[in-house]
Amino acid sequence: MSNPIWRWFSKFKPNSLVGRTLGLTLLAVVLAQGVATSIWYTESKHKELAGIRDASESMANMFASTVNFFQSLPVKYRHIVLDQIRNMGGTRFFVSFNKEQLIVEPIDDTPLKLASIDSIEKVLSSKLTKVESISVDFSHPDNLRLLKNDIYLHDLPKSWAHHTLTLNPIDPPILVVQIELATHEWLYIAALLPAPYVTLDDTLIGREQILFLVLSTTILLVLTYLLVRRQVKPLKRLAKAANEMSMDIDQAPLKEEGASELVTATRAFNRMQQRIRRYVADREHLFSAISHDLKTPITRLRLRAELLESDTKREKFNRDLDELEMMVKGALQCVRDTDLHENNAYIDLSELIESIVEPLNQSRIVVSFIPFSMEPIVAKPLAMKRVLSNLVDNAVKYGDRAEIAVSMSEEWIQIVITDQGPGIPEDKLEAVFEPYYRLANDDAGHGLGLGICRNILHGHGGDLIIDNLPTKGLRAQVFVPPSLEV
Numbered sequence: 001m002s003n004p005i006w007r008w009f010s011k012f013k014p015n016s017l018v019g020r021t022l023g024l025t026l027l028a029v030v031l032a033q034g035v036a037t038s039i040w041y042t043e044s045k046h047k048e049l050a051g052i053r054d055a056s057e058s059m060a061n062m063f064a065s066t067v068n069f070f071q072s073l074p075v076k077y078r079h080i081v082l083d084q085i086r087n088m089g090g091t092r093f094f095v096s097f098n099k100e101q102l103i104v105e106p107i108d109d110t111p112l113k114l115a116s117i118d119s120i121e122k123v124l125s126s127k128l129t130k131v132e133s134i135s136v137d138f139s140h141p142d143n144l145r146l147l148k149n150d151i152y153l154h155d156l157p158k159s160w161a162h163h164t165l166t167l168n169p170i171d172p173p174i175l176v177v178q179i180e181l182a183t184h185e186w187l188y189i190a191a192l193l194p195a196p197y198v199t200l201d202d203t204l205i206g207r208e209q210i211l212f213l214v215l216s217t218t219i220l221l222v223l224t225y226l227l228v229r230r231q232v233k234p235l236k237r238l239a240k241a242a243n244e245m246s247m248d249i250d251q252a253p254l255k256e257e258g259a260s261e262l263v264t265a266t267r268a269f270n271r272m273q274q275r276i277r278r279y280v281a282d283r284e285h286l287f288s289a290i291s292h293d294l295k296t297p298i299t300r301l302r303l304r305a306e307l308l309e310s311d312t313k314r315e316k317f318n319r320d321l322d323e324l325e326m327m328v329k330g331a332l333q334c335v336r337d338t339d340l341h342e343n344n345a346y347i348d349l350s351e352l353i354e355s356i357v358e359p360l361n362q363s364r365i366v367v368s369f370i371p372f373s374m375e376p377i378v379a380k381p382l383a384m385k386r387v388l389s390n391l392v393d394n395a396v397k398y399g400d401r402a403e404i405a406v407s408m409s410e411e412w413i414q415i416v417i418t419d420q421g422p423g424i425p426e427d428k429l430e431a432v433f434e435p436y437y438r439l440a441n442d443d444a445g446h447g448l449g450l451g452i453c454r455n456i457l458h459g460h461g462g463d464l465i466i467d468n469l470p471t472k473g474l475r476a477q478v479f480v481p482p483s484l485e486v
Contacts, residue, residue, distance in 0.1 A: 021228045052197045056116040060123035093191030094161045099184045105143040107173050112200045132180035138173040172198045234258035346376040369404040387453045391476045395419035415478040423468040
């Protein structure tokens with residue numbers, strides 16, 4: 001676990017750009033190596049089979065010449081010639097005359113073995129037309145019988161056959177050819193195949209090739225990871241900045257680096273952020289100017305209203321001025337409350353909800369909430385408290401009692417606030433989010449609370465949905481993403 005490469009790969013996510021790139025690279029390497037290996041194996045096997053056939057035919061011609069030589073000798077001189085040959089240092093293969101066919105324990109069949117046997121049998125059959133039978137096979141040195149069925153290779157003196165038929169430490173299989181010259185007269189020939197066919201190795205991919213493939217693939221994946229990780233860093237910063245911009249417009253410009261496409265996207269994002277910042281500043285200045293400019297005429301109108309002789313007209317005039325002043329203050333409040341000028345912080349939702357519920361339950365229990373344990377989320381504390389306080393206060397005010405439940409999924413943290421009030425007409429469920437729209441007849445509030453709550457949640461990447469319960473009461477559903485970063 002302390003290996004840095006292991007730590008790198010442990011951070012991968014299957015759906016991330018780095019993970020997908022490495023997966024695609026690995027798949028491409030495996031497919032390319034598979035195709036290349038199959039083509040190489042097919043071609044090499046054709047060449048190898050052709051080579052072992054040529055080598056086997058050459059050996060078979062030597063065997064045929066040896067048989068013809070011994071057949072040309074009188075029978076009583078054959079053993080004398082063999083002894084002389086052994087005393088002079090032997091030949092390239094072991095030769096003996098036996099009275100019976102010796103038992104051969106064959107090795108497993110392989111394409112190279114079968115090709116060699118087939119070539120030798122064809123040449124001997126065409127060259128030796130006066131023999132009774134021909135037997136060709138391969139035996140392991142430990143099971144090789146010589147002279148008699150009860151004599152093995154390791155039983156003979158080393159000068160007789162070991163230097164001819166053994167090749168330590170690989171112990172290759174030994175070719176055994178037995179030719180029946182006449183009844184109870186067998187010519188026995190044992191030999192090793194010439195290089196590079198000594199071992200009859202039919203392995204598809206050797207140990208060295210596997211090691212090379214593993215090392216080359218590992219190096220390619222590591223270099224690809226470093227390259228993609230370097231290119232993804234600016235993209236991650238861009239995504240993080242876009243997420244934070246929705247909650248705080250006053251962010252420092254991003255550094256323009258990486259590939260040309262990323263530089264272009266980062267430059268466009270910086271320009272967009274600058275234009276939005278100017279737009280928001282112009283909006284604040286506009287509303288501040290409107291508020292300042294309207295205070296003087298409203299005050300002037302109040303003074304003039306006092307000069308009216310009719311009390312009824314004066315009262316109506318002042319009421320209109322109060323409504324006008326309330327609308328101006330409400331608009332300014334809406335602008336200020338939806339601008340989230342505070343930093344992100346870790347929030348314990350359970351503690352936050354308890355701090356809202358506790359004052360309401362001083363005299364009697366009006367809010368039902370069971371504390372829970374979960375990982376803190378990252379959000380703007382005052383803004384989130386404003387949202388939940390507004391919704392809980394509305395539930396207690398218009399529904400007598402409130403119940404709060406929290407659930408969590410991979411995509412959302414859901415806070416559900418329900419009450420026992422009359423609810424809202426179905427055709428008014430979206431209208432209540434509009435500024436200054438109120439269903440209650442009292443003078444408490446400006447009809448801005450729900451709109452401000454939804455705007456704050458939109459700034460956090462969440463949402464607010466209200467609907468009526470099937471029986472009685474209203475349900476407010478707050479959705480907050482759990483994966484925001486500080």
